[in-house]
Amino acid sequence: MLLDRTLRARIERLSFTARRRVRARWAGRHPSYRKGESLDFADYREYTPGDDYRRIDHALWARLGTPLVREFEAEEELPLDVVVDLTQSMTFGQKAHTARVLTGLVTYLALSGGDRVRLHALGGPDPAKWATGPGGRHLSAWPRLETWLETRPEGGTGLLEPPIRAFAAGPVRGSVVVVSDLLTDDWERALDGLAGTGGGVVLHVLSPAELSPDLAGDLELVDSETGRTVAVSMSEQAAETYRARVERFAVDAAARARRAGCDYVLVPAGPDAADATLAALAAAEVIA
Amino acid sequence: MSLLVPGALGLASLALPLIGLYMLRSRRRRVTVPSVLLWERLDIPVSSAVPWQKLKMTPLLALQLGVLALFVLALARPFVLVPSLLGPHTVVIVDTSGSMAMSNRFADAVEQARFITRDVSEANQVSIVEAGPIPRVAAAFVTSTEEVERALDGLAVGGGAADLDAAVRLARGLATPDRPTNLVILSDGGNEELAAEPLVGADHLGFVARGDNLSVEALSVEAVGGVQRLFLSVANHTPIERTATVEVVVDGAVFDRLQVPVEATSSTARRLPLDAPPGAVISARLVGPADALPLDDQAWTVVPEGADRKVEVVGEGSPFLAGLVDAVPGFARADGDGDVLVVDRGPLPDLDRPAWVIRTETPPPGITVRAIARNLAVTYQRPGEPILDAVDLSDVAVGEAQVVDAPDWLPLVRSGDVPLILLGDVDGRRVVYTTFDLVHSNLPVQVAFPILGANLLEWLAGADAGPVSSLPAGTPIALPTVADAVPVVTDPAGVDHRLTPDAALYAATSQPGIYRVRYVRDDGTVEPGPVAVRNFDPVESRAGFRTIATTDGTLTGADTTAKVREWAPWVIALSLGLMAAEWWVGHQRPWRRRTKEAAA
Numbered sequence: 001m002l003l004d005r006t007l008r009a010r011i012e013r014l015s016f017t018a019r020r021r022v023r024a025r026w027a028g029r030h031p032s033y034r035k036g037e038s039l040d041f042a043d044y045r046e047y048t049p050g051d052d053y054r055r056i057d058h059a060l061w062a063r064l065g066t067p068l069v070r071e072f073e074a075e076e077e078l079p080l081d082v083v084v085d086l087t088q089s090m091t092f093g094q095k096a097h098t099a100r101v102l103t104g105l106v107t108y109l110a111l112s113g114g115d116r117v118r119l120h121a122l123g124g125p126d127p128a129k130w131a132t133g134p135g136g137r138h139l140s141a142w143p144r145l146e147t148w149l150e151t152r153p154e155g156g157t158g159l160l161e162p163p164i165r166a167f168a169a170g171p172v173r174g175s176v177v178v179v180s181d182l183l184t185d186d187w188e189r190a191l192d193g194l195a196g197t198g199g200g201v202v203l204h205v206l207s208p209a210e211l212s213p214d215l216a217g218d219l220e221l222v223d224s225e226t227g228r229t230v231a232v233s234m235s236e237q238a239a240e241t242y243r244a245r246v247e248r249f250a251v252d253a254a255a256r257a258r259r260a261g262c263d264y265v266l267v268p269a270g271p272d273a274a275d276a277t278l279a280a281l282a283a284a285e286v287i288a
Numbered sequence: 289m290s291l292l293v294p295g296a297l298g299l300a301s302l303a304l305p306l307i308g309l310y311m312l313r314s315r316r317r318r319v320t321v322p323s324v325l326l327w328e329r330l331d332i333p334v335s336s337a338v339p340w341q342k343l344k345m346t347p348l349l350a351l352q353l354g355v356l357a358l359f360v361l362a363l364a365r366p367f368v369l370v371p372s373l374l375g376p377h378t379v380v381i382v383d384t385s386g387s388m389a390m391s392n393r394f395a396d397a398v399e400q401a402r403f404i405t406r407d408v409s410e411a412n413q414v415s416i417v418e419a420g421p422i423p424r425v426a427a428a429f430v431t432s433t434e435e436v437e438r439a440l441d442g443l444a445v446g447g448g449a450a451d452l453d454a455a456v457r458l459a460r461g462l463a464t465p466d467r468p469t470n471l472v473i474l475s476d477g478g479n480e481e482l483a484a485e486p487l488v489g490a491d492h493l494g495f496v497a498r499g500d501n502l503s504v505e506a507l508s509v510e511a512v513g514g515v516q517r518l519f520l521s522v523a524n525h526t527p528i529e530r531t532a533t534v535e536v537v538v539d540g541a542v543f544d545r546l547q548v549p550v551e552a553t554s555s556t557a558r559r560l561p562l563d564a565p566p567g568a569v570i571s572a573r574l575v576g577p578a579d580a581l582p583l584d585d586q587a588w589t590v591v592p593e594g595a596d597r598k599v600e601v602v603g604e605g606s607p608f609l610a611g612l613v614d615a616v617p618g619f620a621r622a623d624g625d626g627d628v629l630v631v632d633r634g635p636l637p638d639l640d641r642p643a644w645v646i647r648t649e650t651p652p653p654g655i656t657v658r659a660i661a662r663n664l665a666v667t668y669q670r671p672g673e674p675i676l677d678a679v680d681l682s683d684v685a686v687g688e689a690q691v692v693d694a695p696d697w698l699p700l701v702r703s704g705d706v707p708l709i710l711l712g713d714v715d716g717r718r719v720v721y722t723t724f725d726l727v728h729s730n731l732p733v734q735v736a737f738p739i740l741g742a743n744l745l746e747w748l749a750g751a752d753a754g755p756v757s758s759l760p761a762g763t764p765i766a767l768p769t770v771a772d773a774v775p776v777v778t779d780p781a782g783v784d785h786r787l788t789p790d791a792a793l794y795a796a797t798s799q800p801g802i803y804r805v806r807y808v809r810d811d812g813t814v815e816p817g818p819v820a821v822r823n824f825d826p827v828e829s830r831a832g833f834r835t836i837a838t839t840d841g842t843l844t845g846a847d848t849t850a851k852v853r854e855w856a857p858w859v860i861a862l863s864l865g866l867m868a869a870e871w872w873v874g875h876q877r878p879w880r881r882r883t884k885e886a887a888a
Contacts, residue, residue: 091322092321181322218316219317219319221319222324223320224320224321224323225323228324229318229324246326
């Protein structure tokens, strides 16, 4: 069970808020690019045959001599694509488990808000491919999505940019949630690509060992996904340099995410990840 | 500081491979990380590919070099020469005579011995000689204070006089050519001058402490005119007249308590009527406040047998034998039912008593006559045999003697392989067999004859009838030989000392009191032996002091008294401490832990 009963009870009343207008197929509760049938007045336009005459503003017609009809905001669902990184690099520390929990958290939030969710997972022999899992719109879909999340295998490799480009190019302009350690060669392009989507959230999961490595001596570091090696001679100075590099990495990722209209949360992998993420999302008013 | 093994410093070259190991680069350890993305192009200085690197002095290397240096130094055995009271070999003679019990003389002497020997070592060895009535070596060539302590703890002051002459000879005997030997005599000087004074290469440390002393200097039982009396003498060794209170105890019960006034530096005798059975133990002790020499405040005696033991002489007899029996104190001739039987030639009678059998027609059971030998001279006297004490038979000539086979008899005197006098037993009774006729030898006209005869009669009469020897403490007790029996001596403290079957003497008699001997056979039967009284030597009660003349002692001279004090144990201890620090630094890495904690 990814989310225990207590946590689910806490987040059932919360839902995602869309920072941009959404473009979806189904009505929902988020502002849309389209005009619709909500109670929120949007604008006037000239009457064209076929319009519902009940929307004609007769007072304006009398004053201006031109029939104008009232338009109202449309409200649509928030399509949410959640991309969880389950590549080999996520198997270190508790990153993969933390990523599954965070994905579950986001999914449950969306389902409880009546938003449409679709899950995607990175990890496999072909880095350009990703797995798309089941979707859902109601909490009734949660068990299915949870099972898929729990049973999704870890390992392999994967790139972030292909799925994000695909979301941006699609007919539906929803939000994207990325749960990843961003340790891919295309992480910069992927975050930049989020600008073409309806915004979203980047949950950057790093293990404590990555934040502050406990390494010493002369080492040959081997990349778990690519097999590339790097020779380092660890010292206090080297460790300090690495930590500065990680900080710069996080700052850079946050800046790119924000430029793309997304929120960014750095989540240290561990048992407190869900609470910390909830607090950060609430503070950023991503959920309400 | 000097080095005993300077060549060991060459081992310091081991520092080179140690430093070399630090300059060798270790093979890189492969560590799989999630991604090398953050490690690439990182501005971390990476070691080059050459197998060696610039030496970097780390705390670990410094500690390891320090440990190596200390071990090498320890192997080189650094030492310094420090002044010492001891020479290469010092023999400490500790006087344990009765006078050393005065005040705290003996304790002071032992303390002095400890002080002198505190620097004992391999280079400054120590021997300790106990100067008692019979000097002995308590420790020889010891090299540690523990051995010295053990030897000193084993010393105890007794009631006898010290034979300092013999002690010095014994100490000289410990000298070896390779080690100059000094003597240190810890004594109040003894009672007489030594045979060779001044003593060369010796020091005499005297002990003069003294205090008031009264002593029971004599105690004996007399039988005069059929009346038994106790003779008691109390000595006053103080310069003023004193009155001593003497308590006389007979077999554990207080018999009398009397006041004896004694003039200054003199003694007073008392005679008391006594009615005590033979064998009764009598003691006299001074009561009242203890004086400076408590050991001489008590004396013991044992009531001897009242009547002479009877000796029946049978066979042809000779005037020599009759004269002998008449001359030996405590024995008298009898016509029948004697305690001891003497058979002089003729047929062998029934041996129903202890017997001295002199060349009878038939030898006693266990002896077989093989031949007759003539014109014999004594060539062998059994060493240490009490019966032969003060008996010199070297001038004895025997005209004719039996050549006998006596495997179970003990040959006491022999001429070559021909036994002349044998000891044995017949049906559990002591028997002496003389293989030659007295009249066919010159033994009866020898000075040794009455002594030998007296000893033989006393041995035959056995312990029940034996005299009670009352001598100064320290005088050995002669132990007659009893076939197939082990002598056991009970000392005044009630402790049994089991001796070897052939023991002829018991010498540990320095403690005043009564020593009882018994013989234990294999079958568990016990035969009583002699009783010996050893009282405090009256001469020792005076507790005088005499300076022993010596030449200039070398003990305190700077030329021969340097002591080698090695530092190796301390250096090794220091190196072990450094090793512990090296282990701690190497495994705990405290600075790394602190850095981590700070980072956390």
